[in-house]
Amino acid sequence: MIATFLDLFRSFSIALALVVCMPMAAPLAAQGAGGCNPNAGSGGFASDLGADEHFAESFSLPSSGALTRLTWWGTAPDEQLTYDGTNWVWAAGLASTDFEIQFWTDSAGVPGSLIYTVPTNACILRTPTGSAVPFAPGPWPAKAFPETRYELLLPTPLSLAGGTPYWVSIAGSTPGSVPWLWSFTPAGDGSAYSSTPWLASTDDFAFCPSTGPPSDPLGLPLFARVSVKRVLGPAQAPNAKWNHQTICAWLDDLNEIYLSSNLNFVLDEIVDLQDPGVPGSWFDPLVASKAAMEHAAEADPAAFKWRTDAVNVYLVNSLKDATGGDAGAICSSPPCPTDQNDIVILGPGPLHGSVGFAHELGHYFDLRHTHANHEAPECGCGGATDGDCVDDTVDDTDPQPTTTAAQHDQNFLAFALQQGYSPAQQADILANVMSYHGSGGIFPSTAVLTPGQRCRLLTALHEYRTAVLLAGPPASTASELVRLGSPPNPSALLPGSTSGPVIGGTWDPVVDHSSFVPDSIMDVLAISTTSPGAVNVPTAIGTLLCSLAPPPVLVSTAPGQPFAVPIPDDCELLGTALAAQALSAAAFALSLTNALDIVIGTL
Ligand SMILES: [Zn+2]
Incomplete structure (x- = not known):
């Protein structure tokens, strides 16, 4: 007979049920400090619509407010145990990528009425924790699966009363998948799992509900202010490229590229900045000066026309890298140190023009290169280990400094064939805003940001960049x-x-x-x-x-x-x-x- 992973969990469930059906010594107690119950890296248990049960955890907010985000930890194995008649063996399976997440009232210590079901297309940010969760030892080969931190921005903030217990249930919901495992937490006490009626369990699962920072519901348009500074050279003029028509046209292009992300860029000002000359030329800056430039600007905002409520974009005459080559443009990612996490510097010729501008703003919202798997880990993204930290972009090839765009495209196509990437996966990389591809050009109308990239940038926006957001649409009616x-x-x-x-x-x-x-x-x-x-x-x-x-x-x-x-x-x-x-x-x-x-x- 063939036993499956599912059967295994059923037997676990029976054992568990035997334990928890006995009278409990104490009522369910409050969860960990601040209602947050982080992961322990000590494994988890199946919580999946395809398994026997899925779990709910209780929480309460210290004061009334709107729940805006939910973080939790778990593992989506892509292999499952099967019994071949002689041995237990691991066989390839489908990883669960979808979730059913529901919020419930409390009814005498167990989930009561359903309050809210999170839409299945809600943006969930997935970040590898770096932990490998071992599967329970047994008469099968040892196996561990990578653990993931999940973060959900609620499409609609959920208003909850303070000091009142609620429940959240989290279940893997991809049909036919290997059951998703919810990580354990050392914090918290008690939970309930789905059967009818809800039955109490002694397990504690890792999750953190959060009411902050204030965020606009995903799905509604967001408006980010952009402050454009034209750096003036010795002739008291900016590079000829930077006339208002170009700047306006590039803003239009940005908005076309980011339209599907519900993100709009609003030009707040175009100001001219006499080259401050500190710490070096701002008209012809060096890439290596980026941190020093941002540091100087943040230390004396007025002198550098630096804004704390807008994306600061400096339009320069040239931008040179360490070898004297033209670097095009630079930006930093928000988790980086504070003197190199904000500034955007554009030379007059970034790759693909306005799409290159969109690329830098992608970095501003924490997007990484599609070839980040060939780059050193940087500021919150594991680089070589984790690629670009986005699930739905496949690994790209390495654009060596000497590789032309055409060669880079060809190298990727050969690699894609080898890897069996689908045509859609290939297209997502070859026209990606965050790639170095596009020997035939990438245009605003063809530039790609995948749903995973949009999710990542919107999450970064809510985590790091709310200061640049307008409260609502700018007035556009005369x-x-x-x-x-x-x-x-x-x-x-x-x-x-x-x-x-x-x-x-x-x-x-x-x-x-x-x-x-x-x-x-x-x-x-x-x-x-x-x-x-x-x-x-x-x-x-x-x-x-x-x-x-x-x-x-x-x-x-x-x-x-x-x-x-x-x-x-x-x-x-x-x-x-x-x-x-x-x-x-x-x-x-x-x-x-x-x-x-x-x-x-x-x-
Ligand atoms: Zn870049």
């Missing part, structure tokens, strides 16, 4: 607000005839002369940027509502004809607030109209 002033001017300046002030468009407000200066010989529109909405100076010709310092932009037109105000196609202007006011001139008099306080938008 607005025109009538302001009469005090004393009030005639309400004669009408909003745009065909559209509001839209980037790349022509704004066309008009003076209505039906009762205002009917004998006007010319209309002039003044547009000022200083304190829109704040200026109110009574004068002999009406109340001045528009600042004259610095001098406003002036546009004139024939009486009653719409003004034609071109709005530059520059994404930096999005959200800019301005005040506009018209002056009409008759033969012997000037008269001021109301103001229009405007905000430049995209529609």
